[in-house]
Amino acid sequence: MVTLYKAKAKASLIGATLTLDIDSTDYEVNGLSRYKQKIVFVSGALQGEKVQALVLEDKAGFIKARTSKVLSPAPGRQRPFCPHFSQCGGCQLQYLDNDQQIRLKQQGIDQLIRHQTGLETLPWQPMIAAADTHYRRKARLGVWFDKKTRQLSVGFRAEGSKHISAISECSMLSPLLTPVLTRLPPAINALPDPAVVTHLELFCANQRPYVVVRHVKPLTAAQQQAFVQSWPEAYFLGDDGTEQLQHWQPDTPTPAYTLTEQDIRLQFQPGDFIQINEAVNQKMVSQALAWLEVNADDTILDLYAGMGNFSLPLAKYAKTVQGIEGVAKMVQQAATNATLNGLSNASFAQADLHLPWPDAPWRGQGYTKVVLDPARAGAKGAIEQIAALKAAQILYVSCNAATFARDARVLLSQGYQLQKLSAIDMFPHTSHLELMALFSASSKSASVKSAPAK
Numbered sequence: 002m003v004t005l006y007k008a009k010a011k012a013s014l015i016g017a018t019l020t021l022d023i024d025s026t027d028y029e030v031n032g033l034s035r036y037k038q039k040i041v042f043v044s045g046a047l048q049g050e051k052v053q054a055l056v057l058e059d060k061a062g063f064i065k066a067r068t069s070k071v072l073s074p075a076p077g078r079q080r081p082f083c084p085h086f087s088q089c090g091g092c093q094l095q096y097l098d099n100d101q102q103i104r105l106k107q108q109g110i111d112q113l114i115r116h117q118t119g120l121e122t123l124p125w126q127p128m129i130a131a132a133d134t135h136y137r138r139k140a141r142l143g144v145w146f147d148k149k150t151r152q153l154s155v156g157f158r159a160e161g162s163k164h165i166s167a168i169s170e171c172s173m174l175s176p177l178l179t180p181v182l183t184r185l186p187p188a189i190n191a192l193p194d195p196a197v198v199t200h201l202e203l204f205c206a207n208q209r210p211y212v213v214v215r216h217v218k219p220l221t222a223a224q225q226q227a228f229v230q231s232w233p234e235a236y237f238l239g240d241d242g243t244e245q246l247q248h249w250q251p252d253t254p255t256p257a258y259t260l261t262e263q264d265i266r267l268q269f270q271p272g273d274f275i276q277i278n279e280a281v282n283q284k285m286v287s288q289a290l291a292w293l294e295v296n297a298d299d300t301i302l303d304l305y306a307g308m309g310n311f312s313l314p315l316a317k318y319a320k321t322v323q324g325i326e327g328v329a330k331m332v333q334q335a336a337t338n339a340t341l342n343g344l345s346n347a348s349f350a351q352a353d354l355h356l357p358w359p360d361a362p363w364r365g366q367g368y369t370k371v372v373l374d375p376a377r378a379g380a381k382g383a384i385e386q387i388a389a390l391k392a393a394q395i396l397y398v399s400c401n402a403a404t405f406a407r408d409a410r411v412l413l414s415q416g417y418q419l420q421k422l423s424a425i426d427m428f429p430h431t432s433h434l435e436l437m438a439l440f441s442a443s444s445k446s447a448s449v450k451s452a453p454a455k
């Protein structure tokens with residue numbers, strides 16, 4: 002019998018508290034430090050601080066930790082204004098004022114993109130921003146009923162945990178939605194088994210607040226009626242296999258929002274993706290139209306089109322727009338929205354853009370401009386195919402700087418130049434900063450340095 006050498010497993014540091022000096026911050030404003038040979042990402046810590054941090058993950062090359070005590074605070078650290086800050090995972094950066102948050106996020110993103118692409122300077126334009134509180138027109142709240150203590154918690158997940166932290170107020174939610182936090186918990190508590198409700202999905206549409214009550218066991222008509230008394234625009238979505246959305250009140254209007262600057266009305270269904278920050282979304286769409294200088298000769302391809310948030314405003318000014326979206330029911334919704342807005346030059350098709358699409362019927366139409374607005378995973382698998390379309394301009398809207406930097410590198414290596422870049426403050430007080438980038442085809446390839454080590 003052969004005896005194999007087995008390296009002794011190293012004890013995990015998860016749960017340990019480390020004392021760390023913070024050297025800098027990354028693009029999500031995590032403090033960066035070192036522990037033995039590993040890099041440590043420390044949420045809640047700032048450059049120059051000494052902190053105690055609780056280890057949440059201990060991997061081969063890095064550690065993730067959360068600040069538990071600031072031993073020496075950096076100048077600029079402030080008291081978070083939300084009473085739930087220390088438990089709620091909804092916003093991460095309230096210990097800085099909003100200007101500082103944006104400065105650090107943008108500084109980290111600038112470094113990340115330059116490092117990934119080899120570009121020496123980036124063509125930053127003014128940032129898109131709006132109010133930094135009460136901006137969320139959509140949110141998903143967790144519901145947790147502790148059967149032992151009979152305690153009900155409705156709120157966001159605490160950072161790095163499955164625990165739902167109960168909140169009674171939220172300065173990020175639209176004022177139309179905040180009353181949910183006090184009016185719906187009693188309705189849930191009144192159920193014979195409050196644990197059947199697992200989530201509440203909230204959204205504003207038609208200047209009204211809607212609530213989707215997600216439940217894992219059927220609710221009787223009387224139980225639903227009790228909810229509707231607390232919240233007239235309540236829908237019920239059973240997780241019992243049928244996934245049937247029951248629309249309680251037949252006269253409740255189909256959810257919709259208006260892009261007032263383009264006079265476009267977009268209907269959607271509960272559960273569909275919509276941009277969270279309505280004011281920022283309007284500015285983002287208007288900037289996309291302005292940067293692309295859309296005109297009546299343009300044939301535009303809008304990828305990751307959702308239910309037409311960019312496609313339909315583009316179609317108002319372009320010759321044609323072809324929208325591509327992965328979720329079939331959103332493709333149908335986009336087509337319905339085109340009809341409702343009287344736009345016969347916009348058409349939509351369903352495709353998984355991350356698979357090869359050489360034979361897709363919509364592929365070879367000689368597009369002048371391409372818009373893409375992927376989810377956080379970016380356009381891996383699609384970006385080379387997009388570059389191969391050889392459109393004169395590509396407008397990339399990104400919600401993840403890391404995947405954007407990776408994809409931008411591909412576009413640059415395929416001969417595109419980065420003309421404009423702006424930060425989009427879609428989620429103030431969180432670690433996220435979105436981006437809009439305009440690439441133009443250039444005759445010669447941009448010089449991109451060899452791939453940097455990650």
Ligand SMILES: C[S@@+](CC[C@H](N)C(=O)[O-])C[C@H]1O[C@@H](n2cnc3c(N)ncnc32)[C@H](O)[C@@H]1O
Pocket residue numbers: 274275276305306307308309310311325326327328331352353354355374375376
């Ligand atoms: C960030 S949302 C943008 C939607 C739309 N542009 C808007 O502004 O509302 C990303 C969209 O990409 C779609 N999507 C995600 N992965 C996809 C894939 N592999 N292929 C096609 N669509 C995908 C999602 O369903 C979602 O609608």
